[in-house]
Amino acid sequence: MLQKTSHYMRQANLIGGKWVQADSGVTIDVINPANGQKLGTVPKSGAAETRRAIEAADEAFQGWRKTSALERSKLLRKLHDAIMDNQDSLAELLTMEQGKALFEAKGEVAISAAYILWFAEEGRRTYGDVVPSPWADRRIIVTKQPVGVIAAITPWNFPSSMLARKIGPALAAGCTAVVKPASQTPYSGLAWGALCEEVGFPEGVVNIVTGSAGEIGDEICANPLVRKLTFTGSTEIGKILIQKCASTVKKVSMELGGNAPFLVFDDADIDRAVEGAIIAKYRNSGQTCVCTNRFFVQAGVYDTFVEKFAAATAKLKVGPGLEEGTTQGPLIDDKAVAKVEEFIDDAKSHGGKVVSGGKRHALGGSFFEPTVISGATPKMRFMKEEIFGPVAPVFKFDTEEEAVRLANDTEFGLACYFYTGDLGRAFRVMEGLKYGMVGVNEGLITTVEAPFGGVKESGLGKEGGHQGIEDYLDTKYVCIGGLGL
Ligand SMILES: NC(=O)C1=CN([C@@H]2O[C@H](COP(=O)(O)OP(=O)(O)OC[C@H]3O[C@@H](n4cnc5c(N)ncnc54)[C@H](O)[C@@H]3O)[C@@H](O)[C@H]2O)C=CC1
Numbered sequence: 001m002l003q004k005t006s007h008y009m010r011q012a013n014l015i016g017g018k019w020v021q022a023d024s025g026v027t028i029d030v031i032n033p034a035n036g037q038k039l040g041t042v043p044k045s046g047a048a049e050t051r052r053a054i055e056a057a058d059e060a061f062q063g064w065r066k067t068s069a070l071e072r073s074k075l076l077r078k079l080h081d082a083i084m085d086n087q088d089s090l091a092e093l094l095t096m097e098q099g100k101a102l103f104e105a106k107g108e109v110a111i112s113a114a115y116i117l118w119f120a121e122e123g124r125r126t127y128g129d130v131v132p133s134p135w136a137d138r139r140i141i142v143t144k145q146p147v148g149v150i151a152a153i154t155p156w157n158f159p160s161s162m163l164a165r166k167i168g169p170a171l172a173a174g175c176t177a178v179v180k181p182a183s184q185t186p187y188s189g190l191a192w193g194a195l196c197e198e199v200g201f202p203e204g205v206v207n208i209v210t211g212s213a214g215e216i217g218d219e220i221c222a223n224p225l226v227r228k229l230t231f232t233g234s235t236e237i238g239k240i241l242i243q244k245c246a247s248t249v250k251k252v253s254m255e256l257g258g259n260a261p262f263l264v265f266d267d268a269d270i271d272r273a274v275e276g277a278i279i280a281k282y283r284n285s286g287q288t289c290v291c292t293n294r295f296f297v298q299a300g301v302y303d304t305f306v307e308k309f310a311a312a313t314a315k316l317k318v319g320p321g322l323e324e325g326t327t328q329g330p331l332i333d334d335k336a337v338a339k340v341e342e343f344i345d346d347a348k349s350h351g352g353k354v355v356s357g358g359k360r361h362a363l364g365g366s367f368f369e370p371t372v373i374s375g376a377t378p379k380m381r382f383m384k385e386e387i388f389g390p391v392a393p394v395f396k397f398d399t400e401e402e403a404v405r406l407a408n409d410t411e412f413g414l415a416c417y418f419y420t421g422d423l424g425r426a427f428r429v430m431e432g433l434k435y436g437m438v439g440v441n442e443g444l445i446t447t448v449e450a451p452f453g454g455v456k457e458s459g460l461g462k463e464g465g466h467q468g469i470e471d472y473l474d475t476k477y478v479c480i481g482g483l484g485l
């Protein structure tokens, strides 16, 4: 059981300002991936609880929509301050349920607060238009209004920051929310409910339900009171949700899977490229949607890059996230470990060579050695499938055209990275890569000021940046006559 973090740990759902259990009384165990121990439980809620949460959000929306942007901004600023005042305990809670190294969890809590602060201000700039009327006796204005009740479904890999970049713009725009966190990592999301309650958000503005993903999701998609669904998770589930939202024509924003390429050209700064490769590959033990999935290195620097990258990989420290010095926490569960082993076996069967790591860590459980594989070929599963684990296949290429073609050979289009010292090449490659986000000589590019999101089957819409609030607003055209002008 958590000690320091118990103040914001909630083993209940938040519906209409009340902390409640599931109607059935059934609960789900929450497991610490570092040691397999039970941290606690959360309710196994379903359709009925979700319906009540949506109705509570709709009732709250009637008042919340009438607050001023400044009032909402002040409350969001208080939420930001409360998060930062409790950064350490919220980070511990996050590491205990998700496994990531504590320094990464602290960083996730910090960027979560930063998203809230960003949208506290963006909500005051949802400008409309006054349009020159074609009629002398009428006036035209265009206004932005909150879409209403939104639903947010979040993944286990970033249980705090994925929620922040959804409810931040939603609340700032004047919407109310029903949140379903991932069952593996519910406590970070539920803690947000406790924080919102503490800083004074009205009852029902934020509602959080945990439990049967399918039942909760079906109610969210079918209920006409929900006007927008924002989802972060796999492309497979995203496609199902898009289809189900069609029945009530909801707005949808989707942050889905990735298959990030990382290109290193002969003219790159190799040491800088290796530094970028480490963070782009092994952040959250490779469990991020923007982690590099495929390294493509030009022939002239291939051996040097592989040698340096493998040496840097071997220095990473695998261990429990709360342990001092840990850089690589455990994978989320045994299923994730088994999938990583399948990828490595497939690579070996196609002639790949393990040059660092390659097997379960001596710590056991879901700890895995960060792994570099040379001699990667397009026949390997890495080419098309998202690894979502600490495995780095390194492919070789000869020409710039070949590198861009290989990088684009995927149905995904979330993030990509490349290293070069040539400015012309930088523009040619940046413009040729079919991705929503590009890191040029950088391996970590996520920030609240920039629009995060993918193209193709990596998703729809943007989160963060000034673009991130648009999806929570309806544009209304008003024509005013009878003015006696
Ligand atoms: N583009 C992005 O920002 C991100 C993408 N992902 C992708 O998601 C995958 C791993 O994350 P997971 O959480 O395992 O993905 P997942 O898609 O299995 O689950 C994501 C969320 O959806 C919920 N869910 C699952 N089935 C559902 C259904 N039928 N109806 C409603 N909700 C449902 C889960 O409970 C969880 O809360 C990877 O493919 C990864 O790339 C994960 C995080 C961020």
Ligand SMILES: O=C(O)[C@H](O)CS(=O)(=O)O
Pocket: 155, 157, 158, 161, 162, 232, 287, 288, 289, 290, 446, 452
């Ligand atoms: O869920 C994810 O993988 C995040 O979107 C990655 S990031 O926002 O922390 O870069």
